[in-house]
Structure formats: structure tokens, C-alpha cells
Amino acid sequence: MGSKNGGIIYFLLGIYTLLISWHYNHSIFYLIIHYIFWPIYLVYEILQGHLSHDLWRTIPASYFK
Numbered sequence: 001m002g003s004k005n006g007g008i009i010y011f012l013l014g015i016y017t018l019l020i021s022w023h024y025n026h027s028i029f030y031l032i033i034h035y036i037f038w039p040i041y042l043v044y045e046i047l048q049g050h051l052s053h054d055l056w057r058t059i060p061a062s063y064f065k
Contacts (some may be wrong), residue, residue, distance in 0.1 A: 016060060018040045024050065045054045 014035070021034040021041065034041045045051055051059075 013040045013042065017045075019060050019063060020045055020051070021064070 016036060017038040018031060021031055025031070025034075
């Protein structure tokens with residue numbers, strides 16, 4: 001994987017984390033904090049199980065319906 005592809009994936013995972021953050025918190029403050037520390041927040045959400053039971057796919061899809 002080239003560095004260009006890695007940057008795109010990193011960017012898309014950051015956007016994905018912001019969608020999850022907004023779904024659970026509905027707060028601009030938390031959105032900014034989670035944007036700064038998004039890799040840690042994404043791992044936290046995965047370990048807590050907030051993305052289990054198909055929520056990893058349902059949450060982002062809810063923004064585009």
C-alpha cells in the first residue's frame with residue numbers, strides 16, 4: 001500500500017469516527033475532542049462494543065438516508 005492510499009484510509013477512518021461521535025453525543029465540543037484524538041476514540045468504541053450488532057454499518061448509513 002502506497003503512502004497516498006494510507007492517507008486516504010486514515011482520513012476516511014477519521015470521518016467515520018466523527019459520524020459515530022455525533023451519533024452518540026450530539027455535541028460540537030465532543031466532536032472537536034474526538035476529532036483530535038480520533039484513533040484512541042475509535043479503539044475505545046470498538047472495545048466497548050458500541051459498534052457491535054451491525055451498528056458499525058447502521059450508524060454511517062443513517063446519515064445518508
